[in-house]
Structure formats: C-alpha cells, structure tokens
Amino acid sequence: MKRDNRIAWINRLLLPLLNILTAFAVTAVLFWLIDVNPLEAAEVLLYGAFGYEEGIGYTIYYATNFIFTGLAVAVAFHAGLFNIGGEGQAYVGGLGAGLAILMLDPTLGAWVFIPASIIGALIFGGLWALIPAYLQAYRGSHIVITTIMFNFLAASFMVYLMVHVLRDTGQMTPQSELFPINSWMPFVHDVAAGLGYSIEASPLNLSILLALVCAVLVWFFLWQTRWGFAIRATGKNGSAALYAGINPKHIIIVVMCISGALAGLVSINELVGYQHRLIMDFHLGYGFGGIAVALMGRNHPLGIILAALLFGTLYQGGAELAFEMSNISRDIVVVMQGLVILFCGALDYMYRPWLIRYLAPVPKQDELSGVAI
Amino acid sequence: MTDTFAIELKDIDKRFGAVHANNKVCLQVKQGNIHGIVGENGAGKSTLMSILYGFYQADAGQIDVLEKTYTFTDSHQAIAAGIGMVHQHFMLVENFTVLENVILGSEGGAMLADGLEAARKELTRLGDEYGLKVKLDATIDTLSVGLQQRVEILKALYKGAKILILDEPTGVLTPQETEELFRIFGALKKQGVTIVLITHKLREIMAITDQVSVMRAGQMVAHKDTKETSREELAELMVGRKVLLQVHKNPANVRAPLMKVKHLTIADKQGVERLKDVSFELRAGEVLGVAGVSGNGQTELLEALSGIVPMTSGTIEVLGCEMDAKHPLAPDRLRQLGLAHVPEDRQRMGLISDFSASESALLGYHTDPKINSGIWLSDQKVEANCQDLMQAFDVRPADPQLKSANFSGGNQQKLILAREMERNPDVLLIGQPTRGVDIGAIEFIHQRIIDMRDAGKAVLLVSVELDEIMSVSDRIIVLCDGEISGRLDACDADERTLGMMMANALDPLDPLKTMDDLQASLKQNAHQETQV
Numbered sequence: 001m002k003r004d005n006r007i008a009w010i011n012r013l014l015l016p017l018l019n020i021l022t023a024f025a026v027t028a029v030l031f032w033l034i035d036v037n038p039l040e041a042a043e044v045l046l047y048g049a050f051g052y053e054e055g056i057g058y059t060i061y062y063a064t065n066f067i068f069t070g071l072a073v074a075v076a077f078h079a080g081l082f083n084i085g086g087e088g089q090a091y092v093g094g095l096g097a098g099l100a101i102l103m104l105d106p107t108l109g110a111w112v113f114i115p116a117s118i119i120g121a122l123i124f125g126g127l128w129a130l131i132p133a134y135l136q137a138y139r140g141s142h143i144v145i146t147t148i149m150f151n152f153l154a155a156s157f158m159v160y161l162m163v164h165v166l167r168d169t170g171q172m173t174p175q176s177e178l179f180p181i182n183s184w185m186p187f188v189h190d191v192a193a194g195l196g197y198s199i200e201a202s203p204l205n206l207s208i209l210l211a212l213v214c215a216v217l218v219w220f221f222l223w224q225t226r227w228g229f230a231i232r233a234t235g236k237n238g239s240a241a242l243y244a245g246i247n248p249k250h251i252i253i254v255v256m257c258i259s260g261a262l263a264g265l266v267s268i269n270e271l272v273g274y275q276h277r278l279i280m281d282f283h284l285g286y287g288f289g290g291i292a293v294a295l296m297g298r299n300h301p302l303g304i305i306l307a308a309l310l311f312g313t314l315y316q317g318g319a320e321l322a323f324e325m326s327n328i329s330r331d332i333v334v335v336m337q338g339l340v341i342l343f344c345g346a347l348d349y350m351y352r353p354w355l356i357r358y359l360a361p362v363p364k365q366d367e368l369s370g371v372a373i
Numbered sequence: 374m375t376d377t378f379a380i381e382l383k384d385i386d387k388r389f390g391a392v393h394a395n396n397k398v399c400l401q402v403k404q405g406n407i408h409g410i411v412g413e414n415g416a417g418k419s420t421l422m423s424i425l426y427g428f429y430q431a432d433a434g435q436i437d438v439l440e441k442t443y444t445f446t447d448s449h450q451a452i453a454a455g456i457g458m459v460h461q462h463f464m465l466v467e468n469f470t471v472l473e474n475v476i477l478g479s480e481g482g483a484m485l486a487d488g489l490e491a492a493r494k495e496l497t498r499l500g501d502e503y504g505l506k507v508k509l510d511a512t513i514d515t516l517s518v519g520l521q522q523r524v525e526i527l528k529a530l531y532k533g534a535k536i537l538i539l540d541e542p543t544g545v546l547t548p549q550e551t552e553e554l555f556r557i558f559g560a561l562k563k564q565g566v567t568i569v570l571i572t573h574k575l576r577e578i579m580a581i582t583d584q585v586s587v588m589r590a591g592q593m594v595a596h597k598d599t600k601e602t603s604r605e606e607l608a609e610l611m612v613g614r615k616v617l618l619q620v621h622k623n624p625a626n627v628r629a630p631l632m633k634v635k636h637l638t639i640a641d642k643q644g645v646e647r648l649k650d651v652s653f654e655l656r657a658g659e660v661l662g663v664a665g666v667s668g669n670g671q672t673e674l675l676e677a678l679s680g681i682v683p684m685t686s687g688t689i690e691v692l693g694c695e696m697d698a699k700h701p702l703a704p705d706r707l708r709q710l711g712l713a714h715v716p717e718d719r720q721r722m723g724l725i726s727d728f729s730a731s732e733s734a735l736l737g738y739h740t741d742p743k744i745n746s747g748i749w750l751s752d753q754k755v756e757a758n759c760q761d762l763m764q765a766f767d768v769r770p771a772d773p774q775l776k777s778a779n780f781s782g783g784n785q786q787k788l789i790l791a792r793e794m795e796r797n798p799d800v801l802l803i804g805q806p807t808r809g810v811d812i813g814a815i816e817f818i819h820q821r822i823i824d825m826r827d828a829g830k831a832v833l834l835v836s837v838e839l840d841e842i843m844s845v846s847d848r849i850i851v852l853c854d855g856e857i858s859g860r861l862d863a864c865d866a867d868e869r870t871l872g873m874m875m876a877n878a879l880d881p882l883d884p885l886k887t888m889d890d891l892q893a894s895l896k897q898n899a900h901q902e903t904q905v
Binding site: 004224225226228229230232233236237239240242243244245246247 | 679680681703704705706707708714716721722723724725726727728732735736737739740745748749750752776
C-alpha cells in the first residue's frame with residue numbers, strides 16, 4: 001500500500017516537476033547557443049512574471065484562460081473524448097457573451113449583465129460543441145476530426161459576423177461597439193482600491209474567481225456525483241459502462257456541452273473582463289494550450305490550476321523576455337512553450353522507470369509474506 | 374522407454390517485481406513422453422514455459438534441451454534447439470493459406486514460389502507421417518478451430534521441433550476435436566516427439582499423459598507417474614488441501630417461469646445472425662445451463678437478455694415486463710426489475726480495472742438512492758457498501774481503496790458476484806463464473822449459485838466448462854452456431870452427448886459422418902441405460 005502511494009506521488013508531483021526542469025534545462029542550452037546567458041534570461045522571465053504587481057496581474061490573467069480551457073479538455077478526457085475544439089468553442093462563446101451584453105438595455109446593472117454574459121458564453125460554447133458531439137454519438141464521426149474542423153468553421157463564421165454584422169458603424173477595424181461600462185467584469189485593482197488597497201493596474205479581473213469556482217465544481221461533479229461516476233466509467237471502460245446501463249450517447253452529448261461551455265468562459269476573462277468589446281482572435285492559442293495544461297495537470301482541477309499558472313508565467317515572462325533581450329524574438333518564447341509541452345506531454349513518462357526503481361523499489365522477499373500473488 | 378531427458382530444468386528462478394513466479398523449479402521430461410504440467414492460475418506454469426521458449430530469461434538456473442545446455446535469449450534460439458510451442462491463442466494470419474502461414478518466418482530466399490514448393494513437399498511428408506491432414510491451400514478463416522490448431526502444430530514440426538509445448542490446447546475445442554487432438558498426440562509420440570501439455574483439466578491429464586508435474590505458488594510440488602495418481606490427488610496437490618470436485622445439491626424445487634424467451638434473433642452490425650430463433654423458459658428455483666463451444670452465440674444471448682445489445686426480432690418476457698426489438702429495456706431498467714448479470718468477461722465488462730474496488734462494486738448501481746444523498750455520491754456509503762460485499766463473499770484483501778486491477782482473478786470475480794447477488798435479484802444471468810478462478814474459489818462460487826437456486830431464484834448459467842454445466846445445472850440447453858441444438862435434463866447429460874450437440878453435425882470434414890455418430894451415440898446411451 002505504501003508503495004502504491006509512493007508511486008502515486010511520483011506520478012502526480014515528482015514527474016511533472018522533473019519534466020519542467022528538463023524543459024528549462026534544454027531551453028538554457030538553447031539560450032546559450034544563441035549567446036544569451038540562461039541565468040540572466042531566467043531572471044528576466046521570472047521578474048517579468050512575478051517581479052512587480054502589474055506582471056503578476058498579467059500572469060494570473062493569462063492563467064485564468066488556461067484554467068478554463070484546461071478544465072474543458074479534462075472534463076471531456078474523463079469520458080474518453082479528446083476535445084481539441086477548445087479554440088472554436090472559446091471563440092463562439094465570446095459571441096454568446098457579446099450578444100448577451102449588446103442586446104440588453106445598456107442602462108441595466110452589473111448584476112444583470114455579468115450573469116447574462118456568463119450564461120451567453122456557456123450556452124454558445126456548449127452549443128458549438130454539441131454539434132460535433134451529436135455527430136460522434138449518433139453518426140459515428142470522430143470527435144477529434146470534427147472538433148478541429150469546427151475550429152476553422154468558428155474562425156470563418158466569426159470573421160463574417162465581425163466584418164458584416166457586428167462591426168461598429170463608422171469603424172474600419174472589425175470589432176463591435178464598446179460594451180456598456182455596467183457590464184464590465186470588475187478589475188482586481190479596482191476592487192482592491194474599493195477596499196482601500198492600492199495595486200498597480202493590470203488586466204486581471206474577477207474572472208479568476210469564476211475560474212476557481214469552475215475548478216471546484218468540476219472536481220465535485222466528476223468525483224462526488226453519480227453523473228461524474230457515469231462519465232468516468234464510460235471513459236475508463238466503455239463496455240463496462242454499457243453493462244452498467246449508462247448510455248454512452250447521452251454521456252458524449254452532456255460531456256461535450258460541459259466542455260464547450262467551460263471553453264466558452266475564456267471570453268468572460270478576455271472580452272467582458274479586459275477588452276470590453278467583441279474583437280477578433282481573442283482566443284488564439286488558449287484552446288490548444290488547454291490540452292497541454294490538462295495533460296500536465298493530470299486532468300485534475302488542482303493540477304490544472306498549477307499548470308495554468310506555469311503557462312501564464314511563460315506567456316507573461318516570455319513576452320517580457322522578448323521585449324528586454326534583443327537576441328530573443330517572440331518565436332523563441334514559442335519554442336520554450338513547445339519544450340514544456342514536449343517534456344510534459346510526449347515524454348511524460350521518460351523518468352518514471354528510474355524514479356520507481358530508486359524511490360519505490362519492489363520490497364524484498366522477507367517483507368513479502370502475506371502478499372497475494 | 375529410454376531414460377534420456379528431452380528437457381531438464383534445474384533450479385529455475387524468476388521474479389516479476391514482488392511476485393516470485395518461479396522458485397527453484399526443477400523439471401525432467403523424458404524423451405518421447407507426454408508430460409503434463411498442472412497448476413492453478415498464477416502457479417507459474419506459463420512463466421516456466423515462456424522461460425523455456427526464450428520469451429523470458431530466468432534469473433537463475435540451467436536449461437538443458439536434448440542433453441545440451443542452453444541460455445535462450447529469444448525464441449529463435451529455442452526453435453533452433455528443437456522446441457516448438459502452440460499457444461493458447463493461435464498466431465495465424467487469418468487471410469493467408471495454410472501453406473503461407475506455415476512458412477511465415479522461414480520463407481527461404483527472396484522469391485516466394487521456390488519456398489512454397491519446397492514447403493509443400495515437406496508438409497505433405499509431415500502430414501503423412503503424423504496423420505496431420507490439412508488442406509494446404511485453404512485460407513485459415515475457413516478452417517474450424519481444431520484444424521487451425523493442427524496448422525499450429527504443423528508449423529512447429531516444419532521448423533524442426535522435436536519437443537512440442539502446448540498451452541491449454543483443448544480450451545477452445547469440442548470434446549470430439551479434443552479426441553482427435555489426442556489421437557495426433559499418439560501419432561507424434563510414436564515418431565519420438567516429446568510433448569509437454571499445460572492444462573488445468575485433470576481429466577485430460579489422466580487420459581493422455583505419461584508423467585505429470587504439479588506446480589503451486591511458483592514451486593514444483595510433485596512429479597508423478599500418471600498411472601500411479603488420481604484426479605483427487607492432483608487436485609489436492611494443486612490447491613494444497615482437499616477439494617470437492619462434485620457439487621452437492623438437493624433436487625430442484627421448480628416453480629413458475631420468470632423469464633420467457635420466444636424466437637429471439639440477434640444480428641450483429643454486419644447483419645450476420647449470431648442468435649437464431651432461440652426460445653426457452655427460465656423458471657424460479659432452477660439453474661438452466663447453456664453449453665456450447667465459445668463463440669456460438671452465448672455472449673449475444675447474455676447481452677440480449679440483460680439489455681446490452683439490441684434484439685433483432687423475438688420477444689423476452691421477464692419479471693412481468695415484455696421487451697422486443699421495438700420496445701427494448703435498458704440494462705438499468707432490467708436491474709431495477711430484479712435482473713442481475715455477471716458478465717462473461719470480467720476485465721472487459723464486469724469491472725473497471727482503473728477504478729478502486731469500491732467504485733467497481735458500484736457499477737450498475739451508482740444511481741441507487743441508498744448510496745446517493747441528493748446530488749452527492751457519498752464516499753462513506755460507497756465504501757461501506759463495498760466493505761459489506763467483500764465480507765459477504767470473502768474478497769481478499771478486504772480493502773475497498775485498492776485498485777480493481779490489483780485483485781487476483783478469483784477475488785475480482787467474487788467481488789462481481791457479490792455485487793450482483795447480494796441485492797437479492799430474482800433472475801440471475803451468469804457467464805463463465807469460474808473462468809480463470811482458482812479451484813478453491815470455484816467450490817465457493819458453485820455453492821453460492823446453488824444457494825440462489827434453493828432460495829427460489831432463477832439462474833441462467835453460461836459456461837464452456839462441461840463439468841461445470843453438468844454439475845451445477847438442472848436443465849441444459851446447447852447452443853451451436855446461434856441455434857439451440859439440444860435440450861436435456863442435467864441428469865441425462867454426459868460429455869459425449871453434449872459434445873455431439875455442441876458440434877451439431879457441423880464438422881467441416883464430413884458432416885454426414887458426425888450426424889450418424891450422433892445417432893449411434895444416442896442409441897448406445899439408450900442401450901446402456903436399459904442395461905443398467
């Protein structure tokens with residue numbers, strides 16, 4: 001039993017940490033090759049991400065997006081579905097949030113606008129995932145193929161809407177009119193100011209709380225309810241779930257809608273929280289990043305929050321790095337993120353055999369008495 | 374009989390992690406003999422043979438084959454030393470011909486035609502010598518299981534095997550095919566081939582082997598001359614204590630039917646009918662056995678009766694409800710009505726290996742209000758539920774947190790049986806209740822099934838083990854190619870009659886002959902009975 005626990009901790013904690021360290025080590029070699037001092041770069045990156053209040057704000061602001069998309073991928077994954085349509089679902093979710101705000105009377109209060117925009121994002125994101133879900137459940141089209149194609153559909157659809165329908169009159173840029181100020185998700189620095197604390201301004205807004213609430217709800221739903229049980233059973237062993245009387249078609253539909261809805265909430269952070277209007281391509285990268293976040297976070301809400309924070313750090317610190325150091329372009333930052341994904345995703349279990357051999361060795365024979373063979 | 378050894382294993386030792394699979398195992402197999410190796414699942418038989426065949430390497434010990442010492446690092450070396458292996462699951466390419474399969478891996482040169490010609494000659498010679506007749510140009514998927522096995526044996530002989538190892542060779546055969554296999558063994562033995570037979574069927578050991586070795590928990594516990602031992606003694610050696618091979622039961626007290634199946638037909642996705650016009654009644658207080666060679670519609674029958682696969686036509690009346698193709702009942706609905714189902718394949722369907730035991734013990738009952746408080750699936754109640762089940766069926770270790778995969782086969786099966794039986798269902802469908810289960814647990818499981826029946830429940834038992842069908846059931850139906858090919862009372866059943874019904878005159882070699890055989894056998898039985 002003790003050995004099982006030790007192995008579980010190796011899988012959950014030690015392995016991801018070692019993988020990240022490896023990714024950083026390889027990045028350091030890369031920096032050294034292009035004449036950048038790796039230690040200096042690390043300092044700039046960490047300072048950019050955590051060194052001052054605005055930087056921290058940005059880091060958490062980016063992490064918020066990754067929590068939403070990470071949870072979206074994880075929920076689907078627990079049902080054995082690989083939802084790689086987070087990009088499209090986030091984008092269309094933004095349409096839902098935007099329409100909800102733009103169609104309501106601008107004089108209404110925040111207590112109407114914010115719930116309405118959240119519901120709009122949930123419904124539109126969920127509905128965008130419902131179509132691939134239906135095709136998978138009742139027509140047998142593979143969810144990976146359909147969700148990725150729906151990303152392109154979403155992109156084209158949104159371009160059309162932004163250019164021809166929702167564009168603010170008298171504007172060349174494809175963006176909607178500004179949301180009424182009542183509908184804005186409050187900035188954390190504003191809330192803090194209201195409470196008497198002074199914090200540097202940053203895009204960080206109360207959506208982070210929404211993300212944390214979602215993480216708790218996802219945990220509760222998956223591990224503490226009968227529906228979560230049915231979902232996990234379907235994901236682990238479809239035949240056994242069928243035997244138990246769980247209808248896999250219903251599971252696919254329900255899970256994909258939840259997944260899409262979670263991805264849709266990216267727009268609350270991005271549009272309702274920061275941009276305050278419908279814009280193009282606000283979602284770029286977060287849907288796919290969510291896959292890496294879910295993978296690193298072992299599809300568990302707590303792990304996802306931590307992984308999202310890491311990716312937030314790389315986004316913010318990386319941007320700072322590209323800005324500060326002339327040898328480092330934006331692309332190098334992408335390479336860094338790629339290395340993290342490579343070691344945490346594709347080479348996830350590389351160190352496992354060694355760790356198990358040294359940290360959780362097989363007990364010797366004399367300890368073995370009583371263990372059933 | 375010569376006293377040279379074909380195989381001599383000395384102090385073979387092998388560990389897999391915490392499991393000591395082979396503990397100083399010694400084995401001597403005399404040349405030209407048929408040597409049986411028996412033991413429970415997990416006793417280490419397969420590991421030992423895999424070491425001999427070069428799949429695994431022993432941690433310690435010495436392997437002598439035909440009086441030369443070897444260290445095999447892969448199976449090619451074992452083959453070169455004269456060892457041939459016939460696996461439980463055949464290693465054949467389904468859409469290749471017999472000839473192509475045999476030369477696979479020893480094609481001989483770049484041009485296929487030369488190799489094929491040489492092989493054809495050699496195989497014809499081998500076929501004549503050993504009485505192994507197979508059409509060389511038939512594709513594998515047109516051959517019966519018995520003939521496919523014959524191809525496997527030919528393959529080994531073609532590669533020059535002087536020693537044949539067969540792992541559970543009769544598991545997939547009808548009794549008639551088994552007899553044929555044993556006849557081939559006789560012919561091989563006459564030509565000086567040594568045969569090692571791994572099995573858990575003691576009857577076969579007694580019928581055909583010269584010597585038998587018994588393994589238990591990784592060790593060799595006995596070597597016996599078959600003539601000087603008995604089934605009971607071998608069973609006791611395997612388990613380490615006395616075992617009841619016969620189930621004790623009172624006469625059945627049969628009451629009203631609880632399930633009526635009428636003209637049930639099931640077609641698979643390709644439209645092939647897997648079950649054809651099957652009708653029977655299942656009554657309270659009886660065990661109805663369903664016999665048949667695996668893959669003749671038993672799986673489809675169980676899954677249709679439990680609502681998992683849709684029916685194509687026919688009706689099923691169960692516990693006051695009726696279902697047909699247009700009005701199916703879902704598995705959870707049937708469960709609420711009082712129908713429980715122990716699936717044939719516990720790994721695939723019965724439990725979820727990655728789930729903890731307590732979660733697997735919930736499968737199918739996760740919506741039960743007793744375990745849910747509102748929307749909350751109570752951890753305590755889930756665990757208590759599992760604890761109760763484990764206690765009732767003596768599941769070891771009794772740890773609800775342990776991953777389902779970490780239980781032995783017998784304990785997994787007990788957990789599933791507990792889950793399905795402890796809710797006191799009125800109708801119980803059981804598939805292969807003792808597959809891969811130790812002899813000790815088999816006794817226990819059979820007793821529980823009889824207890825259910827004595828409590829007035831209706832039990833449908835599907836099994837490929839004829840012994841099990843005959844000893845536990847009250848009535849027997851036989852499935853062959855999706856049809857009921859025989860119905861009889863268990864007291865009238867014997868292995869030969871059931872075997873004939875299981876084959877249902879569908880022998881690919883000569884259908885007419887077996888039909889005559891069946892009639893002759895039935896006449897003979899009738900004759901014997903009148904004499905008694």
